[in-house]
Amino acid sequence: MELTARPRAGRDDTGAMSPVPAPPREVRAYLDELVRRTRAVCGPHLVGVLAVGSLALGDYRHGRSDVDVAVVVAPSLPRRALPDLAGALAHPALPCPAAGLELVVYPADFAARPSGEAGYLMDLNTGPSLPERVSHDPRESPAFWYVLDRSLAHQSGLPLFGGPAREVIAAPERPAVLAALRASVREHAAGEGHVTDNRVLNGCRSVVYCRTGRWFAKRAAAEAIAADEEAFRPLVEDALRSFELPRESALPLPAARVRDFLTWAAERVDEAVEAEDGRTGPR
Structure with missing residues (x-):
């Protein structure tokens, strides 16, 4: 099996920075507004916002794919901010142009270390084709979804705010x-x-x-x-x-x-x- 990974943003073999690809035009304005609202709610506690899933791998299909986003915040973020963030990003308060938004918020100290646990502060599913769901308890969800998402995020996450993915989210072992x-x-x-x-x-x-x-x-x-x-x-x-x-x-x-x-x-x-x-x- 011969496969070549699609080039990603980050440092190449010489140590130089490669360019950061832009998100697809169909969701670019939406992601800009998502980041703006996330910054408004989280303020200085926001560490990073990363596009993951099909957006990160360059395989987003409009009308079929979800928008997958990982948000990393400082542990000092007041917990009351999480319901505010869910309200600000939920469809149709922020109309989702994709099949849905799957957004997970992680504390920075958890995201920075390898883990086989779910570990999230908030898991939000919203959008025209997704059942509405907000969870603040990682015990409510099978951990494997989040382990796989963080593995992919570490490899190929597309930074929308903050530093490179590898500096924000550790790769699970x-x-x-x-x-x-x-x-x-x-x-x-x-x-x-x-x-x-x-x-x-x-x-x-x-x-x-x-x-x-x-x-x-x-x-x-x-x-x-x-x-x-x-x-x-x-x-x-x-x-x-x-x-x-x-x-x-x-x-x-x-x-x-x-x-x-x-x-x-x-x-x-x-x-x-x-x-x-x-x-x-x-x-």
Whole structure:
């Protein structure tokens, strides 16, 4: 499997700074206003705002993708500011032009160290295609979502305010990421609440991460799996075609083939976990 990671902002091999890519034009004004409102609420306690997910990997699809954002604040932020921030950013108070906004607020001391925990101060889901949700208790949510998001953020986070992603969010250690991937693949295999094409593409990206140790956009990962795994090529290609459509127009994919593929993906993740356990010994 040959994949080349998309160039990201940050220091190159010579130590020089590479340019920071601009967010897609469809969401640029929205992100500017999101940062402005976040700064207004958090004031001097705001450490950083990062675009993550498809925005960070250069694979945002308008009408299909969510806007994923990580906010890092000083531990001194008054807790009463969090409901104010949720109110300021919730759709339609701030109309979301994407399918939805998934925004997570982390304390800076937690974000700065590797962790396999959720660790958030606030998790906000809002937007025209997302069920409204605000959580202030990380025990309410499976930790794997946040471990994977922070891993991707450390690698490829797009700074909207504050310093480079690698200076704001630490990378979870590989065993924690693999354990989170194992949970993620099983979540998508269950299927509840997930568009079928996204379940397949998530499986592709999970396998590619296990093989490369890098995060790639879902479409790039799916193309690599389609090239390498002939048995699953028709399903993955159908998932890619469906992914070009809005969520409500997603194509039906054969349930048995999806189940077989996700079982295969789970086995590849299990192999990576076992290999890692063999390298590190009992923990």
